[in-house]
Amino acid sequence: MKRSLSLSLTALMMSIMLSLTSCxxxxxxxxxxxxxxLFGQKDIQLLEDGGPAFLLIIEALADRDPKNKDMLxxxxxxxxxxxxxxxxxxxxxxxxxxxxxxxxxxxLMNYPNFAKYNNSTDKDIKDAALDKFIAGIKKKDVPYVFxxxxxxxxxxxxxxxxxxxxxxxxxxxxxxxxxxEVDGDFYYGAPHLFLGVYYASYPENFGGDMNRAxxxxxxxxxxxxxxxxxxxxxxxxxxxxxxxxxxxxRQIMEDIISADVNQYADTRLLNVITQQNAExxxxxxxETFMMFDFD
Numbered sequence: 001m002k003r004s005l006s007l008s009l010t011a012l013m014m015s016i017m018l019s020l021t022s023c024x025x026x027x028x029x030x031x032x033x034x035x036x037x038l039f040g041q042k043d044i045q046l047l048e049d050g051g052p053a054f055l056l057i058i059e060a061l062a063d064r065d066p067k068n069k070d071m072l073x074x075x076x077x078x079x080x081x082x083x084x085x086x087x088x089x090x091x092x093x094x095x096x097x098x099x100x101x102x103x104x105x106x107x108l109m110n111y112p113n114f115a116k117y118n119n120s121t122d123k124d125i126k127d128a129a130l131d132k133f134i135a136g137i138k139k140k141d142v143p144y145v146f147x148x149x150x151x152x153x154x155x156x157x158x159x160x161x162x163x164x165x166x167x168x169x170x171x172x173x174x175x176x177x178x179x180x181e182v183d184g185d186f187y188y189g190a191p192h193l194f195l196g197v198y199y200a201s202y203p204e205n206f207g208g209d210m211n212r213a214x215x216x217x218x219x220x221x222x223x224x225x226x227x228x229x230x231x232x233x234x235x236x237x238x239x240x241x242x243x244x245x246x247x248x249x250r251q252i253m254e255d256i257i258s259a260d261v262n263q264y265a266d267t268r269l270l271n272v273i274t275q276q277n278a279e280x281x282x283x284x285x286x287e288t289f290m291m292f293d294f295d
Contacts, residue, residue: 044085044272051082059099066106069144073107076100076151085273094158101155104148111141130171134178142183146191149175153194173198188228189220196220200238213239227264229256229274237281246289253282 055078062068062075083096108114113133120126137145153172159165173195180191196216202208217235224231236252256278261271281288 044269047082047269048086051086055079055082062103062106067110069107069110072103073144073147075103076107076147080151080154081269081273085269097155097158100151104151104155107144107148108152110144111136130174134174137175137178137182139183142179142186145175146179146186149179150190150194184219185223188231189223192216193220193224193231193234197234197238200242210239210242226259226271228267229259229261229271229278232256233274233278233281241288244289246285249289250282250285253278253285257282 058071058075058078062071065071079096079100083093087093087096105118109118111133113129113136117126117129117133120129149172152168153176156165156169156172160169176191176194179186180195184191193216196213199207199209199213199216217231217239220231221235232252233256236249240249240252257275259271259275261268261275264271
């Protein structure tokens with residue numbers, strides 16, 4: 001009965017929201033409010049229970065209107081947040097990543113030069129179109145281009161055993177680098193955070209660079225502070241782990257766990273999730289640094 005009622009309410013909500021798609025300003029305001037509510041929540045159980053209904057709604061809206069970049073970005077963010085918080089199964093996680101990647105491509109395809117790059121099979125045409133697209137990214141494009149490239153990159157990093165992903169990685173990286181040039185402060189230095197993770201995650205012969213990683217992380221961490229605890233977590237889990245700095249790693253995890261997540265409402269959900277991950281990582285610190293303890 002409870003499941004039947006939940007499904008009925010979900011269907012009703014979807015019908016109401018789909019009927020509103022003719023009014024783009026209303027839909028933009030509604031999805032923006034819903035997404036802000038999602039990221040501002042502190043009741044994790046409520047999100048886990050009610051999240052699927054929200055995801056079904058936003059998925060239907062994003063798929064219905066692939067020209068609506070705001071809707072596509074909202075879908076990417078919602079699916080990414082829910083997957084990070086509640087999806088442990090790798091197969092389910094792969095489905096979430098694929099959906100977000102599809103929306104990322106749909107969003108980028110709204111830019112003619114990217115569409116030309118994506119649709120062409122001629123290398124010279126592809127290269128020229130990609131160069132024009134990247135050079136043409138302006139500050140107004142940053143939210144759409146960054147979240148699309150970021151969602152694309154997450155899919156790539158989970159599928160590096162495929163030739164498609166291997167070829168796509170430098171393209172996504174170039175786009176995010178351009179975003180960093182145009183607006184490096186965007187979303188608490190997110191472009192620099194991504195690049196810090198990238199350069200700390202690969203050996204030098206595959207493009208890794210620990211000095212570059214440190215400078216990118218320093219930029220992002222300075223902007224984020226305790227507003228975006230994910231920056232500290234990723235810094236510890238990539239840079240400090242690669243360096244083998246166990247004590248600095250421990251201190252970062254303790255700092256994250258002790259932070260007041262209610263201080264910044266708009267990042268509350270991400271910070272709560274980050275704290276939970278930090279607790280698990282601190283519990284497993286000896287296993288994480290086992291190889292360095294034998295040096």
